Each structure stands twice: as structure tokens, then as C-alpha cells.
Amino acid sequence: MRVTWIRLLPTAWLAACASPAGEIQTEIEPPVIVARAAWGSQPDPIPEQRRQTPVRITIHHAGVVWKPGDDPLRKLPALQAWGKRDKGWPDVPYHYLIAPDGRIFAGRPVAYEGETNTEYDVNGHVLVQLWGDFEVQRVTLAQLRATVHLVAWVCRELDISPETIAGHRDWSRQTSCPGKDLYRYIARGDLRTWVQRMLRGEPPKVALRAQLPGGPVEFVPSSPARPQATH
Ligand SMILES: [Zn+2]
Numbered sequence: 001m002r003v004t005w006i007r008l009l010p011t012a013w014l015a016a017c018a019s020p021a022g023e024i025q026t027e028i029e030p031p032v033i034v035a036r037a038a039w040g041s042q043p044d045p046i047p048e049q050r051r052q053t054p055v056r057i058t059i060h061h062a063g064v065v066w067k068p069g070d071d072p073l074r075k076l077p078a079l080q081a082w083g084k085r086d087k088g089w090p091d092v093p094y095h096y097l098i099a100p101d102g103r104i105f106a107g108r109p110v111a112y113e114g115e116t117n118t119e120y121d122v123n124g125h126v127l128v129q130l131w132g133d134f135e136v137q138r139v140t141l142a143q144l145r146a147t148v149h150l151v152a153w154v155c156r157e158l159d160i161s162p163e164t165i166a167g168h169r170d171w172s173r174q175t176s177c178p179g180k181d182l183y184r185y186i187a188r189g190d191l192r193t194w195v196q197r198m199l200r201g202e203p204p205k206v207a208l209r210a211q212l213p214g215g216p217v218e219f220v221p222s223s224p225a226r227p228q229a230t231h
Pocket residue numbers: 059060061168175177178
């Protein structure tokens with residue numbers, strides 16, 4: 001018996017320190033997230049049958065051009081009010097929303113499934129939305145960095161594998177979301193690689209790719225807009 005226990009010990013120790021994927025657990029500093037109360041969230045109660053166990057990460061864009069001066073603190077309450085009024089949604093459709101300057105906002109609690117206008121089943125998805133229309137605008141480095149930090153932290157907190165990171169269009173034939181300039185970081189595995197590095201405690205080395213041939217040229221402007229210099 002004693003010999004057996006000694007043999008088992010290293011295995012037990014490894015199990016305690018490694019995730020199911022066999023990765024060594026490292027601390028991830030929680031990202032700064034603007035709380036619901038701070039942006040004035042006023043959700044309706046979400047029915048209990050909408051509860052979910054989050055098991056995957058799905059990336060979206062707003063699909064609306066982000067203009068200079070656009071402000072998340074105005075956009076978010078407007079999105080929530082529109083969803084309640086026109087769609088019958090009790091809360092904003094996404095769990096986290098990321099502004100062009102990298103600020104992260106808390107949306108619907110992850111304990112509840114989100115919403116979609118397309119045909120996929122949102123149950124089990126953590127929905128992360130980046131503001132901008134990445135069919136015609138470029139995602140910013142600040143947005144990508146915030147996304148990596150947020151997604152790595154969510155993966156660690158909720159024990160979700162980075163292998164599950166996908167874009168909305170991977171689940172639905174009805175959309176190009178999250179837009180070609182952002183989707184390539186998912187399709188080419190960049191986002192997954194950066195998150196995996198962060199989960200291993202390494203610098204993620206997030207970097208922008210070159211402008212997509214024939215793709216968007218302008219980055220989403222940071223907000224609120226800085227006054228333009230006049231000459
Ligand atoms: Zn989407």
C-alpha cells in the first residue's frame with residue numbers, strides 16, 4: 001500500500017496544479033472592467049430558464065461604424081433600451097463589450113445565455129463584442145490587447161479552453177460578424193495563441209497584422225474624440 005501511495009503522489013500533485021488541458025496554472029490579474037452600475041445598467045429580470053453553464057468564447061463586432069465622439073457610456077444604455085423595447089431582450093445581448101480604446105464593460109451576467117439575431121444556439125457561449133464595424137474599419141491594438149486579457153481571465157475563471165475561441169460567423173451562416181479585419185485574428189489562430197501564452201504566464205506579444213489587401217484602412221477612432229488640431 002505504502003509503495004502505491006508514493007507512486008500516486010506526484011500524479012495527484014500535478015492534477016492539483018494543472019488544468020484539464022494539462023497547462024500549468026498561473027495567476028492572471030483580473031482586467032479592469034467597468035461595472036454595470038457604472039454605466040447605468042437597468043436590466044429586466046432574466047428568466048431562470050435562461051441560465052447557462054459557459055463553456056466557450058464567441059467574438060462579435062457591433063457591425064455599426066464607430067465614429068469619432070461615440071461614447072460607450074451612451075452606446076450601452078441605448079443598446080440595452082433598444083433590446084428591451086424592440087426585441088424583448090431583458091438585458092444587453094453580450095456579456096462583455098470592448099471599446100476602441102481598450103476599455104472593457106460588463107454586460108449581461110455570464111450565468112445567463114446571451115441573445116442573437118441569427119440562427120445559432122447561444123446557450124453556453126460567453127459573448128464578447130468589440131465596438132466597430134470590422135468589415136469597413138480596423139480593430140485597434142488596444143482592443144486586441146483588452147480582448148486577450150479578458151478572454152484569458154474568463155478562460156481561467158470559468159475553466160474554459162482557449163480552443164473554444166471562435167467568431168460569430170463560425171456558428172452562423174447568416175452573418176459576416178465579427179468582420180474580416182477582426183475575424184482573421186481568430187481564423188489564423190492569433191487570438192488563441194495569445195490567450196494560451198497568457199494562460200502559461202508568458203507575455204502574449206499581441207500585435208496588429210498588416211492591412212488586409214483590399215480591406216479596411218481606417219482604425220476605429222478612440223473615444224471620446226480628441227479635438228482635431230487645426231492648421
Ligand atoms: Zn455577432
